[in-house]
Amino acid sequence: MEANRKIIHVDMDAFFASVEQRDFPELRGKPVAVGGSGDRGVVAAASYEARRYGVRSAMASKVARRKCPSLIFVKHRFDVYKQVSSQIRAIFAEYTPLVEPLSLDEAYLDVTENLRGLKSATLMAQEIKERIWQTTRLTASAGVSYNKFLAKLASDHRKPNGLFVIKPHEGLDFVAALPVERFHGVGRVTAEKMHRLGIQTGLDLRQQTEAFLRQHFGKSGGHYYRIARAEDQRPVEPDRIRKSVGSENTFGQDLDTLAEMQGGLAPLMDDVWRWCDRTQVFGRTVTVKIKLNDFQILTRSRSALLPIRERAFFEKVAYELLEENFPLPRPVRLLGVSLSNLEDTHPYEGKQLTLSF
Structure with a gap:
């Protein structure tokens, strides 16, 4: 049964920018953007200090500079980020072979059966966070739940350096209270369309029929119908093929x-x-x-x-x-x-x- 699964989602905090602040002490505590500083540049990552000004990844650099005049731009060092990512994945591999990387800085882990013989996924997530800090001097946020959708929501809930758990009996209520734009997979355009249809929260979404959602959102309507009910049967796929x-x-x-x-x-x-x-x-x-x-x-x-x-x-x-x-x-x-x-x-x-x- 889905409720018997134990899934952890680990997401590094402002990964690229945090690596730069770790390696260059003069950047610590300051608003930092990784990316090109020119008028045609784009922000690849922003530190939490920069995010307080509204700077976000994928934002045009000139817009970011307008929002935060003191913003410090640094060039990316992907070789370093990949090296750190390898250290983090090595830690994951000590707990379970069922690791599905989503990018350099985040992954799902299925720890229902794990290599440490631990019964508490929450304690495991805490231990993984501590191991990451000891190894890399970087913080991570973790979410624990019984499916991938909820685990991802949980890891976002208390960033940075957070740990949040959504238990099986809490899933429906947690989703019901959440604004639809907070749902992973619901982008700005889709959220705006949902708002026009009177759908503001997970509860509003749950009140729609699957036929209605498919009519307005195509094949994605079926996905929205399920996640509004906190349902997600997708397995953690360690051999996920790049598309x-x-x-x-x-x-x-x-x-x-x-x-x-x-x-x-x-x-x-x-x-x-x-x-x-x-x-x-x-x-x-x-x-x-x-x-x-x-x-x-x-x-x-x-x-x-x-x-x-x-x-x-x-x-x-x-x-x-x-x-x-x-x-x-x-x-x-x-x-x-x-x-x-x-x-x-x-x-x-x-x-x-x-x-x-």
């Missing part, structure tokens, strides 16, 4: 010509192919993303029957997708390219790549 790999760049100056855009796309394809070559995981679908300087987004995709294993072919398709958008109505601010429908290519060894577009 896509991509790279994008916001340019310092708008691009006007096809030649400029082809030049801007080339290093992005390098990034994607380097990952594919290293992991030997390749995709069937190529997607090119174009953001114009009025923030309109254009995307084009093309798929093959089998994974694309030749870099030259990947580049050919990406350039063709780029050209298909011409002529463009406005200059280009951002370009991106991705491969999705990823597959392990080993079963295809020795087979001829048959393409169908």
Whole structure:
């Protein structure tokens, strides 16, 4: 039964920014943003001191600077963040093999059966938090519950450095009182649509029929119907397959010509192919993303029957997708390219790549 499961969600606190403050004492206690400081830059992470001014990740740097004139920008150091993430995951592995990483700084752990033989998931979460602090000198927040949805809500509830538990008999009431915008998976646009429909809280959401929610939100309606009832049967998947790999760049100056855009796309394809070559995981679908300087987004995709294993072919398709958008109505601010429908290519060894577009 779902109520018998013990799930922990661990989320590092302002991870990138906290690593910078740990390594550079002069940044401690100050508002810090990891990301580019230029007019076209974007905040990748913000310290809690910066968040008090309303600075958030994915915010344009110029907007962040307006909100917090004393904001200190630092360049990212992804190699360091990955190293710290590996230390944290090594700690998780001492408690359970059922660890589902979501990113460098958060993961689900199923500790129903665990390697330490501990019965209390709450004590385990506390111990993990302490081990993370001792090893990295960074704080983490943890949520404990009987499913992934509630565990994620719980870890958000008392950040930073928090620990919160939602017991089986508490799930329905906790969800009922929560504003829908606090639900993981309900973004700003969806929340606004729910508000227009008179849905403000989890209780309001629970009062809707599944048919009504599917009518207004498509396939996601079924998901909203279940989480409003604190239901989430998803297992913790330690071997969760990555769905896509991509790279994008916001340019310092708008691009006007096809030649400029082809030049801007080339290093992005390098990034994607380097990952594919290293992991030997390749995709069937190529997607090119174009953001114009009025923030309109254009995307084009093309798929093959089998994974694309030749870099030259990947580049050919990406350039063709780029050209298909011409002529463009406005200059280009951002370009991106991705491969999705990823597959392990080993079963295809020795087979001829048959393409169908």
